[in-house]
Amino acid sequence: MNLKNFSLLYPTEAAQQAHFAGKDAPNIPMLVLDELGLTQIFDLRNCDLSDFFTMDPAVISYRQDTFRDMMNNPAIARMFNKLIPVLTDIMELRRLEADSGNTSDYLSSLTEIELYISSIEILHEGLSQVSANLKGQAFLTLAERITELAESDYYRDLNQKLSELTDRVREIRSVTIGVNLDPQLRPTHAGVLSINPEPFHSGDVLEKILRLNFKDDEYTCIAELVPFGKKQSENQKMALSLAFNSAINEVYKSSLRSWKRIVQAYVLENTDFLLGLLPEFEFLTKGTEMLHALEAKGCPLCTPDIRPMDERAFVAKELYNPEVALRIQDDIVPNDVIFDDKAMIYVLTGPNRGGKSVITCAIGLALVMMQLGMFVPAESATLSPADAIFTHFPSGAEDTIDKGRLGEECARLGEIFDQVTAHSLVLLDESLSSTGSYEASYIAAEVLAGLSLVGCRCLFSTHLHELAAELDNIAARTHGAPIDTLVAGIEGEGKRSFKIIRAKPDGKSYARDIANRYGLTYENIVKKVESK
Numbered sequence: 073m074n075l076k077n078f079s080l081l082y083p084t085e086a087a088q089q090a091h092f093a094g095k096d097a098p099n100i101p102m103l104v105l106d107e108l109g110l111t112q113i114f115d116l117r118n119c120d121l122s123d124f125f126t127m128d129p130a131v132i133s134y135r136q137d138t139f140r141d142m143m144n145n146p147a148i149a150r151m152f153n154k155l156i157p158v159l160t161d162i163m164e165l166r167r168l169e170a171d172s173g174n175t176s177d178y179l180s181s182l183t184e185i186e187l188y189i190s191s192i193e194i195l196h197e198g199l200s201q202v203s204a205n206l207k208g209q210a211f212l213t214l215a216e217r218i219t220e221l222a223e224s225d226y227y228r229d230l231n232q233k234l235s236e237l238t239d240r241v242r243e244i245r246s247v248t249i250g251v252n253l254d255p256q257l258r259p260t261h262a263g264v265l266s267i268n269p270e271p272f273h274s275g276d277v278l279e280k281i282l283r284l285n286f287k288d289d290e291y292t293c294i295a296e297l298v299p300f301g302k303k304q305s306e307n308q309k310m311a312l313s314l315a316f317n318s319a320i321n322e323v324y325k326s327s328l329r330s331w332k333r334i335v336q337a338y339v340l341e342n343t344d345f346l347l348g349l350l351p352e353f354e355f356l357t358k359g360t361e362m363l364h365a366l367e368a369k370g371c372p373l374c375t376p377d378i379r380p381m382d383e384r385a386f387v388a389k390e391l392y393n394p395e396v397a398l399r400i401q402d403d404i405v406p407n408d409v410i411f412d413d414k415a416m417i418y419v420l421t422g423p424n425r426g427g428k429s430v431i432t433c434a435i436g437l438a439l440v441m442m443q444l445g446m447f448v449p450a451e452s453a454t455l456s457p458a459d460a461i462f463t464h465f466p467s468g469a470e471d472t473i474d475k476g477r478l479g480e481e482c483a484r485l486g487e488i489f490d491q492v493t494a495h496s497l498v499l500l501d502e503s504l505s506s507t508g509s510y511e512a513s514y515i516a517a518e519v520l521a522g523l524s525l526v527g528c529r530c531l532f533s534t535h536l537h538e539l540a541a542e543l544d545n546i547a548a549r550t551h552g553a554p555i556d557t558l559v560a561g562i563e564g565e566g567k568r569s570f571k572i573i574r575a576k577p578d579g580k581s582y583a584r585d586i587a588n589r590y591g592l593t594y595e596n597i598v599k600k601v602e603s604k
Contacts, residue, residue: 076341076345078213078214078217078345078349079210079349079352080138080210080211080214080349080352080353080356081124081131081134081135081138081210081352081355081356081445082131082134083130083131083134083209083210087128087130087131090128091126091128091131096126096127096128096131097125097126097127098125098126098127098443098457098458098459098460098461099459099460099461099491100122100125100440100443100460100461101122102120102121102122103463104436104440104461104462104463105121105122105440107433107463107465108395108433108436108437108440108463109395109396109433109437110395110437110440112395113358113362113394113395113398114355114358114359114362115358116351116354116355116358117354118156118160118350118351118354119351119354119355121355121444123351124355124444124445125440125443125444126443126444126445126457127381127443127457127458127459129378129380129457131445132378132442132443132445132457133378134208134209134210134445135444135445135446136375136445136446136447137207137208137209137210138208138210138211138356138445139356139359139360139363139445139446139447140207140208141202141205141206141207141208141210141211142356142357142360143360143363143364143367144205144207145202145205145206146364147198147201147202148198148199148202148211148360149356149357149360149361150198151194151195151197151198151199152353152354152356152357153357154194154198155191155194155195155198155353156350156353156354156357158187158190158191158194159187159191159346159347159350159353160350161187162184162187162188162191162343162347163347163350165183165184165187166184182234184339184343185230185234185339186234187343188339188342188343188346189230189231189234191343191346192218192221192222192227192342193222195214195218195222196218196219196221196222199211199214199215199218199219200215200219203215221342230339245268245269245270245271246267246268246270246271246272247264247265247266247267247268248264248265248266248267248268249262249263249264249265250262250263250264250265359444359446362394362398362446363446363447365398366394366397366398366449369397369398371392371394371397371404371449372390372449372450372451373447373448373449374447374448374450374451374452374453375447375448376442376447376448376453376454376455377452377453377454377455378442378455378456378457379454379455379456380456381456381457381458381459381495382456382495383456384411384416384456384494384495384527384528384529385411385454385455385456386409386410386411386435386438386439386454386455386456386529387409387410387411387412387453387454387455388408388409388410388435388438388448388450388452388453388454388455389408389450389451389452389453390406390407390408390450390451390452391406391407391408391409391431391434391435391438391449391450391453392404392405392406392407392434392449392450393430393431393433393434393437393449394434394437394441394449395433395437396430396433396434397449405427405570405571406450406451407431407434407571407572409431409434409435409572411529413554414554414556415554415555415556415574416524416527416528416529416530416553416554416555417520417523417524417528417529417530417531417532417553417554417555417556418530418531418532418555418556418557418558419520419532419534419536419539419540419543419555419556419557419558419577420432420531420532420533420534420557420558420559420560420572421533421534421535421536421537421539421540421557421558421559421560421577422559422560422561422577423560424535426560426561426570427560427570427571427572428501428502428533428560429465429501429502429533430570431531431533431560431572432499432501432531432533433499434449435497435499435531436461436463436497436499437449438450438453438455439455439457439458439461439497440461442455442457443457443458456495457495458495458496458497458529459493459495459496460491460492460493460495460496460497461496461497461498461499462488462491462492462496462497462498462499463498463499463500463501464481464484464485464488464498464499464500464501464503465499465501465502466501466502466505478504478511481503481504482515485500485503485519489522489526492523492526492528493526493528494526494527494528495528496526496528496529497528497529497530498523498528498529498530498531499530499531499533500519500530500531500532500533500534501533502533502534502535503516503519503532503534504516504534504536505534505535509536509538512536513536513538513539513542516532516534516536516539517539517542517545517546519532520532520539520543520546520555521546521549521550521552523553524546524547524550524552524553524554524555525550525552525553526552526553527552527553528553531558537577540557540576540577543555543556543557556574557574557575557576557577558572558573558574558575559572559573559574559575559576559577560572561573
């Protein structure tokens with residue numbers, strides 16, 4: 073079975089090649105993932121999360137089966153957590169060999185074979201425990217391949233030969249060094265005379281008394297070698313250590329030369345196969361940890377119904393923000409979100425801290441998790457992949473020296489229009505908050521008109537309540553994607569419900585609630601004045 077191009081994330085070699093050629097990879101930059109809060113959850117070391125996004129429904133379905141096997145078999149994640157450090161050691165060993173330029177280090181080859189065998193043993197033991205419960209093609213294929221490797225005659229012979237050779241190497245306790253001197257007693261040549269299974273003795277009188285042996289022999293030292301004295305530098309000690317290792321390597325060259333050929337012909341190929349899967353192992357492990365954490369908090373997860381991209385579908389029942397759910401102790405408030413022929417663009421208004429930013433990110437995270445092949449944080453979801461996700465969130469790091477804050481915001485919005493298509497998702501959170509409401513409303517209306525013309529899915533979370541009055545004018549101008557309004561609800565007396573409802577905003581009601589909450593209605597002010 074040739075698994076040179078096997079993947080736990082791509083069902084076929086063609087799908088994998090299409091992804092790396094950029095044909096099915098959506099434009100979801102790391103900035104978007106940072107703003108949505110996903111990079112903090114994953115914290116990947118051997119890859120970027122943006123490497124794994126796909127628009128291919130077949131790839132998404134394949135990954136869902138892979139994640140389902142991991143969710144149903146926690147032993148797989150434990151297996152990967154044991155395996156990842158071993159594969160990382162192999163990568164470090166190769167890096168050191170490449171940095172040193174020494175490609176004939178036979179002892180390093182032994183170490184790599186040991187690490188390779190350890191990797192196969194971890195995989196074989198782990199997958200054997202869960203093989204009867206596996207359902208997805210990815211792990212079924214991997215288990216079959218690892219079983220074939222671990223139970224082959226070639227692998228058993230490799231293991232036995234390695235054991236014999238490593239025993240010989242591990243038995244080395246000392247070497248006898250010979251040094252030729254010139255007439256001025258300067259070293260001219262040095263070499264290893266013998267490799268010994270016993271450590272040498274210091275030759276000190278005290279040690280002789282303790283050993284009750286006063287005779288000198290080939291294992292008794294009569295003078296210490298200077299580089300290992302207390303006053304010598306680490307570089308001097310390292311130089312001598314490297315010289316000894318080089319000499320030992322030379323002694324074993326004849327025995328280990330065949331090993332190098334084995335490493336190149338067999339072990340390297342199979343090790344490369346495992347190293348190629350290292351980013352996938354890490355991504356799947358971190359993703360499963362996130363899903364298990366949501367499950368442990370009682371948060372629902374669903375397998376989304378994936379629709380063609382042209383449908384631009386987004387229907388999520390009881391959608392919630394998983395990043396917030398993992399961060400807070402309280403129960404999270406879910407919401408229904410629907411993009412359809414009545415509204416592809418929403419203007420979301422409501423009080424501060426009323427859940428506007430939370431639901432804005434939740435919409436983005438639903439698509440992001442779906443396009444990673446994960447389950448979606450909702451009771452149910454019907455989603456079309458996006459070819460790109462764009463965000464425009466408040467940032468304290470804008471370059472405002474030349475443009476000013478408003479100019480910088482407009483420049484970033486302009487960059488979105490350079491790339492956005494009808495299949496994209498655009499999330500705007502409190503955009504244009506750096507200017508007055510008149511200027512902000514005018515620019516926002518122009519932006520919404522442009523997005524309506526494009527026809528993409530968009531949520532614009534804003535404090536500009538009066539923008540709702542312009543929506544009919546915008547629709548009349550563009551005849552594009554329909555725009556509607558959402559409102560972050562208030563239960564009364566200024567208390568936030570965190571429920572998002574499809575309704576027209578009433579900025580005065582928010583103002584009245586807030587004024588009443590803080591005693592700033594005219595009636596309350598009159599009472600305070602009169603009480604004085």
